[in-house]
Amino acid sequence: MTYQLHYWPTIQGRGEFVRLALEAAGVDYVDVARELPAAGGGEAALMRRVRDPHNPFAPFAPPFLVHGDITIGQTAAILLYLGPRLHLVGESEEARIWTHQLQLTIADVVAEAHDTHHPVGTGLYYEDQQPEARRVAQSFRDERIPKFLGWFEQVLQRNPAGDTHLVGSALSYADLSLFQLVAGLQYAFPKATARALAKAPSVARLHTNVARRQRVHEYLHSPRRIPFNEDGIFRRYPELDA
Amino acid sequence: MTYQLHYWPTIQGRGEFVRLALEAAGVDYVDVARELPAAGGGEAALMRRVRDPHNPFAPFAPPFLVHGDITIGQTAAILLYLGPRLHLVGESEEARIWTHQLQLTIADVVAEAHDTHHPVGTGLYYEDQQPEARRVAQSFRDERIPKFLGWFEQVLQRNPAGDTHLVGSALSYADLSLFQLVAGLQYAFPKATARALAKAPSVARLHTNVARRQRVHEYLHSPRRIPFNEDGIFRRYPELDA
Known part of the structure; x- marks a missing residue:
């Protein structure tokens, strides 16, 4: 499953902490709002997720990560989730x-x-x-x-x-x-x-x-x-x- | 092992989120800075921990929790640690x-x-x-x-x-x-x-x-x-x- 980062497409901001982890680990990911709208990207794709009335886990604000069925907001929570998966945290x-x-x-x-x-x-x-x-x-x-x-x-x-x-x-x-x-x-x-x-x-x-x-x-x-x-x-x- | 909460003794502040979890779970804990100095408590006991030059995990600021050998600062990190132990978070x-x-x-x-x-x-x-x-x-x-x-x-x-x-x-x-x-x-x-x-x-x-x-x-x-x-x-x- 590809990691889908959702964050504003024109700034580093808080999303950059997630981008850096994904890049340093060398895994595939999609920076959704920076993809072309025709490919399902763009800022509209990001806002659709935030405003989706059927998503019980709609986050308060970007950045958020979509990974399979799970949606995670809050930068530190995203890194808590990614840490073990990207081998960017110890075992204990x-x-x-x-x-x-x-x-x-x-x-x-x-x-x-x-x-x-x-x-x-x-x-x-x-x-x-x-x-x-x-x-x-x-x-x-x-x-x-x-x-x-x-x-x-x-x-x-x-x-x-x-x-x-x-x-x-x-x-x-x-x-x-x-x-x-x-x-x-x-x-x-x-x-x-x-x-x-x-x-x-x-x-x-x-x-x-x-x-x-x-x-x-x-x-x-x-x-x-x-x-x-x-x-x-x-x-x-x-x-x-x- | 008794949970030892370290926080300012005269305010609710951020420490209150930890106090509430410990109280709602009904576990034994010590609110260190609110104990008598003669019993190893008081604000001095709290500051001693923060300033202990031998503690590699000295936190940036109160609140912090001491549980056996582990010291944890940051309210949300303390609750992340306590959640499963106090049965105050789901299993998944x-x-x-x-x-x-x-x-x-x-x-x-x-x-x-x-x-x-x-x-x-x-x-x-x-x-x-x-x-x-x-x-x-x-x-x-x-x-x-x-x-x-x-x-x-x-x-x-x-x-x-x-x-x-x-x-x-x-x-x-x-x-x-x-x-x-x-x-x-x-x-x-x-x-x-x-x-x-x-x-x-x-x-x-x-x-x-x-x-x-x-x-x-x-x-x-x-x-x-x-x-x-x-x-x-x-x-x-x-x-x-x-």
């Missing part, structure tokens, strides 16, 4: 719950990064919430980025198997997600992120190492990787960086 | 991942509810971010509460086993968490929540039914249930409701 319950905990903490940072440009509401334009955005971004840059990256640095430093991976000595979906988090922060807050990474050398090295993995490298240099842009979660508004 | 993978997805969506609402009074940063007082809070609260009241409760109403309406429970025909941790979410919203935004619940009758009924369950009822009327207050996530600031 301890490893699985720890990997998931790391993913949930990454999700928290992603939500906060989103709120730097949309602190008031997702229904409003950035331009209509700029004064609030400046205050939120300052707090995110000065306190939250260093605190979060510092914690991931600590996780790497304390990993009994060494500081190359977040969990044990093999690649997990949490490593891929931390790579993506750092990439996004570097795009949106280049100055603040450089300062924080200078104090989190193992996080910086993990980011570099993941990008060099063959399948990830090929993906990042393919047209399948949507460039960062100002419609996504990580947006480069220079006035919000310092 | 489908049921477990769907229950978890519901929990993660509840976590999203909780984070947004927190941001209504702390939109700029957790390091600042509410009084120092009141103009921002008013705008965020308006968007939360007018758009987000109806949208989220409407989605949970849809989940209940479409449950093939009936609209009494979110998943299947038995109590799950997601039901307990939806009860708590509604209780918190009713406390913080009584007017806006009443309007939204009028359009989500199954959600309102679930909230009532959960509160009537014997163990939950006993807990809610015991001194173990900390009252809502203005240090927690759900705060009653009348100027933010309408």
